[in-house]
Amino acid sequence: MLASALAALAAGSLAASAQGTVPAKLYVALGDSVSAGYGAPPGRGFVDLYDGYLRDPAHGGLEQLANLSVPGETSTSMRSAGGQLDRALAKIGEGSDTAVVTLDIGGNDARFGECPAGFNAPPCPFRDNYTAIVEALQGALAGDPGDETLQVLEYYNPASGTGSADEARYDYFERGSDGKVDCSGTGDEVGGADIALCVGREHGATAVDAYPTFKAMGHVLIALDSIHPNELGHAYLACLFEYPERAGSLNPCDPNGIPPDTVAPGIALHASRRQRVLRRHGIRLVVATGEDAKVTVRGTIALPHGPRVIRFRRLARSLAAHTPAAMRLRLTKCGRARLRRALSGRRALRARIVVVAKDAAGNARRETRRIRVVR
Numbered sequence: 001m002l003a004s005a006l007a008a009l010a011a012g013s014l015a016a017s018a019q020g021t022v023p024a025k026l027y028v029a030l031g032d033s034v035s036a037g038y039g040a041p042p043g044r045g046f047v048d049l050y051d052g053y054l055r056d057p058a059h060g061g062l063e064q065l066a067n068l069s070v071p072g073e074t075s076t077s078m079r080s081a082g083g084q085l086d087r088a089l090a091k092i093g094e095g096s097d098t099a100v101v102t103l104d105i106g107g108n109d110a111r112f113g114e115c116p117a118g119f120n121a122p123p124c125p126f127r128d129n130y131t132a133i134v135e136a137l138q139g140a141l142a143g144d145p146g147d148e149t150l151q152v153l154e155y156y157n158p159a160s161g162t163g164s165a166d167e168a169r170y171d172y173f174e175r176g177s178d179g180k181v182d183c184s185g186t187g188d189e190v191g192g193a194d195i196a197l198c199v200g201r202e203h204g205a206t207a208v209d210a211y212p213t214f215k216a217m218g219h220v221l222i223a224l225d226s227i228h229p230n231e232l233g234h235a236y237l238a239c240l241f242e243y244p245e246r247a248g249s250l251n252p253c254d255p256n257g258i259p260p261d262t263v264a265p266g267i268a269l270h271a272s273r274r275q276r277v278l279r280r281h282g283i284r285l286v287v288a289t290g291e292d293a294k295v296t297v298r299g300t301i302a303l304p305h306g307p308r309v310i311r312f313r314r315l316a317r318s319l320a321a322h323t324p325a326a327m328r329l330r331l332t333k334c335g336r337a338r339l340r341r342a343l344s345g346r347r348a349l350r351a352r353i354v355v356v357a358k359d360a361a362g363n364a365r366r367e368t369r370r371i372r373v374v375r
Contacts, residue, residue, distance in 0.1 A: 023145065025062040026096040027054055030078070030088050030137075031104035031153070034237075035069035039228030046229070047102070049238035054100060059242075062099055066091050074108045075129035085133055092140040099146060101137055102241060103205075104153035106130070106192045110173045118173060120190035127195050134203045151241055152200040154181065154193040156210040158227050161218025161270075161286075166226075174211065181209070208240050209247035219270040220288045220324040232268045232288060267295075267357050267367040268324075274372045275351075277301075278340060281330060283312065283351060283371060288324040293357040295319050299329045301351045301373055303342055310335045310342070319357075329353070339373070349373045 029035050029047045037045020047067050054062040068084050068091070070077070078084045092098045106126060109115045115124035134152065141148040155174050159167035175181055176191035183198040197207045213236055214221050214229075221233030229237060239252045246252040271285035287295055299312035312329040319325055331339060342349060351371045358364045 023095050023097040024064050025060065025099045025146070026064045026066060026091070027051055027062050027100045027102075028088055028091055028098055029065070029067040029069055029102045030084055030133075031069040031102070032073040032108055033069070033071035034107070034153075034228060035067065035102070035104050036071050037234065038071060039223035039225065040231045040234040044231050044234060046234040046237035046241065049235060050102070050241045053238065053242050060099055064096060069104075072108055072112075073105060074112060074114055075105050075126050075133065076109075076114060078105055078133060079129055085136060089136060089140045092137075092144055097146045098141060098144050099148060101141065101148065101150045102153070102208075103133065103137070103150070104155070105133070106196070107155055110192075115173075118176070118188055118190075119192040119195055120176070120187065126192065127199070130195055131199050131203075134199055134205060138203050138205070150200075150203075150205040151208050151244065152196050152205045153237075154196045154207055154209040154211060156214035156221075156229070156233075156237075158214075158222055159219070160215045160222070161220075162272075181211075206244055208244045210237055210240055212248040213240065213252055217288075217324055218286055220268045220286050222270070230268055267355055267365050269353075269355055269367045269369060271353060271369050271371055273370075274348075274374060276375065277331070277351070277373045278336060278343070278375065280328075282328040283353065283373075284326070284328050285353065285355075285369075286324050286326050287319065287355055287357075289319050289321060289357045289365075291321045291359055293319055293321075293359050295325075295355060295357045297327060297329060297353065297355050299351055299353045301339060301342075301349050303338075304346060304349070310338050343373075343375050347374065 035047050037048065051065045054060050068087050070084050073084060109126050115126055119126045137150055141150065157167060157170040157174060159170050171179065174191045174193045176185055176189040176194055178185055178189040181193045181197055185194055193211060200207045221229055221236060223230040236252060240247055243252055268288040269285060275283055277283055283299060295317050297315040300309040302309055312331055315327055315329055317325060351373050353369045353371060355367045356364055
């Protein structure tokens, strides 16, 4: 387990320090915009959070971080001369002791057209590239002093919980036509996660599977760009790198297991931007908070003429930290009749949703969302 390896790193550091000066321990991160922290505030990406965990003496006592990630990187560009992989190999070869390396790559291979038919169908170069990257990293680490851990990411589905065509498409690219991750599939049964797991395992790397947790939590972990993790999503990624054996659990760090300094108190809100309010009897949304909080949700629909609005019934609920809750804002009977009349001559109206979360100390955070209301 990773915890045992990091404990060994810490013990080795103490033993070596008794004999004299030892090289600084280093964490090297390779990847694309996910490792670069897109979707989270500065310093709150999963690499930064994981680095904070690794700096604890109980978890290895690492002293330096080299985050070499390049937004938009593909497995091909990562291998280009003087590119990210070359810089990582040079960093590992320096005087420091590289103790942990993380790798996330592949999302852009499909997105930018290198693998249009899947990760295991020509002309996709992903398997060959991925194998070469992992082999090069492990070869460099073999010549590095001390013990090392290489961890590779199995991607999440950024459309998790939407039930959309995008969700099915991402599932196919990541998990193949058989919908599972293993090393026995062939042809279109092989997805990007299969390759990360199997190539990683073959070369002694630890696979970190983010898919089940994001699938269970839904879009509440995804930023507004519908691609990258939000701040809470990055916190969950960091937790999975800390405890990869917990992959598949809804809360990989149990309900109160994410340290208070890992996720700033806040609101993660997901609601489809276009909703059939009359047919679905209200507006549906999912809310999660960074700490235990009392949440209130209000909503209004602007009418086309004059300052009048249709108001939803106010909704209030107490939420446990990091536990998403599905909610539905309902209209009164009179409100439904007014909305029906308003939509009779229009294709859509605009609703405004306001969510306020207040913690035990009385601190409040506010999140708003505009939703297109259709018949």
